[in-house]
Amino acid sequence: MKKLLMFALISCLFLSINVSQANAIHTKPIYASSSAKQQTIHTIVAKGPMTLTIMDGAKSDQFNVSGLTGTSNMAMSLSNGILYIQGSSQTTQFTIFTRNLSNINLEEIPSVTVKALSKSRLKIYDKNVARLNLRGRIDLDEITFDGNRPKQFRGDSEKLFIKSIQNKGNGPIISNDFRSDQLTVTNTGSVDLVLRGYINAQKIYQKGTGKIDIRWVNKNKNTLVEASSGVVKLAGRTRKLTINTEGFAIVDAQYLRATEARIRTSGKSIISVNALNQLFVNASDDSRVYYRGYPKHLYKNIGPEALMIHS
Secondary structure, eight states, X not given: OHHHHHHHHHXXXXXXXXXXXXXXXXXXXXXXXXXXOEEXXXXXXXXXXXXXXXXXXXXXXXXXXXXXXXXXXXXXXXXXTEEEXXXXXXXXXXXXXXXXXXXXXXXXXXXXXXXXXXXXXXXXXXXXXXXXXXXXXXEEEEEEEESSSOEEEEEOTTTEEESEEEEOSSSOEEEEEEEEXXXXXXXXXXXXXXXXXXXXXXXEEEOSEEEEEEEEXXXXXXXXXXXXXXXXXXXXXXXXXXXXEOTXXXXXXXXXXXXXXXXXXXXXXXXXXXXXXXXXXXXXXTOEEXXXXXXXXXXXXXXXXXXXXXX
């Protein structure tokens, strides 16, 4: 106990811990104490050379980390409630157990699992994490994807709720089994972003290339799509669909049943919609609008070079 207290006192003074160990199994936790809460790191298995760095600067958050396997180089820091983890190509798996953590930054790690021990609210930055699994009751305010590596992103379908997905990278992303009450998707990279689940898609901004593919959209109010390039593909249902496009954008919403649809398109955009009750179309330049079904009320303003076609 005295040794433990002395160690905690030293870590409070230096606010950092460096551990280097090869081919070892650690069964005792390493404590990094701060003026607010005690931080606990569990290094369970380390095969080969390992460097673990913890810089303690937290004020109100605590975290538990376990499941380091095959780690070559790992840098980790906790500062102002944000957990930063940077691995290497030799890192095979990493697991984070969280109660109060609010921000997690992950870089260059093939597999990461985040397990919420209690209801958690998080923001995650993911750069080149090949597989990201979220377990437990998590309200994900924002997840940002970056880097060039293909990614798989999964969560507990009944427990994971996502508000915002941003993609800045160039690696394809596949995400399954999540729910969202008011999802906003923003793509500025060149990537195929495939989302599957029970998704109330509220806003979709396609500013990059590649494709945003969302199924199933289940929105009782409004869905907004704004695109200047790339492809947006939607399936499901919504009450009101608004699409604004320019440039070379393609929006395929023929399998998204909308009670009302409002379309404004220009450039060489191509739009496909399925409106049940009302359809408003304003098309200019060389744009094309294809519509399915027989809306009860059809209002259109079609430029001389644009086309509107019933399909």
